[in-house]
Amino acid sequence: MNRTLILFFFFVISLNPDVISSSSLKVHTCINEISEQDTLRKNQELYNGKVWTNTHRRINGDPYLFANYFLPGTVSSNGKTYNNLTIRYDIFSDEITIPVNREEILQLNKEMIDSFTISFENKVFKFIQIRDTLNNVDGFQGYINVLYQQKSALFIKYIKLITPEITDKSDGDFLQTKRVFLIKDGIISLIGSINDLYKVLNTDKTQVKEFLKKNKLKISKDKPESYIPLIRYIDSNGL
Numbered sequence: 001m002n003r004t005l006i007l008f009f010f011f012v013i014s015l016n017p018d019v020i021s022s023s024s025l026k027v028h029t030c031i032n033e034i035s036e037q038d039t040l041r042k043n044q045e046l047y048n049g050k051v052w053t054n055t056h057r058r059i060n061g062d063p064y065l066f067a068n069y070f071l072p073g074t075v076s077s078n079g080k081t082y083n084n085l086t087i088r089y090d091i092f093s094d095e096i097t098i099p100v101n102r103e104e105i106l107q108l109n110k111e112m113i114d115s116f117t118i119s120f121e122n123k124v125f126k127f128i129q130i131r132d133t134l135n136n137v138d139g140f141q142g143y144i145n146v147l148y149q150q151k152s153a154l155f156i157k158y159i160k161l162i163t164p165e166i167t168d169k170s171d172g173d174f175l176q177t178k179r180v181f182l183i184k185d186g187i188i189s190l191i192g193s194i195n196d197l198y199k200v201l202n203t204d205k206t207q208v209k210e211f212l213k214k215n216k217l218k219i220s221k222d223k224p225e226s227y228i229p230l231i232r233y234i235d236s237n238g239l
Helices: 002-015 017-042 196-203 207-215 224-236
Strands: 049-051 069-077 080-090 097-101 104-106 113-120 123-130 144-151 153-162 174-182 187-193
Touching: 080 113, 144 224, 153 224, 174 196, 174 224, 187 196, 196 207, 196 224, 207 224
Parallel strands: none
Antiparallel strands: 049 104, 069 080, 069 113, 080 097, 097 104, 113 123, 123 144, 144 153, 153 174, 174 187
């Protein structure tokens, strides 16, 4: 039906070249409106949240992960995955926002979200939602980035805080930080240093160093993804 309507517009325009310029703009607008309507119908179940408003106008910076603009992504809600979306991840409030149309932004209903992905600089970042608040590890809840998940699992929790520096021009600055968590043998541990990693892995340091040297690997607390080869090696060898 929509395709027939669009073809009809082009047919009418072709009959009168004098109105091509003005009519082209109308057709372009019509196509955009039809596309928005199709998207709304397709993602109607996902668009179950509240209208987003900017409450951080006096804070320097932004509360988002990677960029303050919308990024390509997917969202899984109640077992259904929605593809070809553009989303922003607010790591200050731990919420996802999505544009409904050219004028309205929606904050998704967090209770319905199982997981989501964000694509940035040719890399896909996967996040799952941890709803278990009974664990005694501070910060291991909400949306968490999955780095590795096999026998053991490695996660990053991205966070933004507001520094309490109030001036006439601002109420502070956004400051980004992160926490790294490792699950081994069912135990969740906060990894704040390389020594923490060795302690949780509970593996002979000499053997670890030999593995790293042999494979020309370096691990750094500033790059948690560098832990992955070592964790995978330990998982695969039952260490």
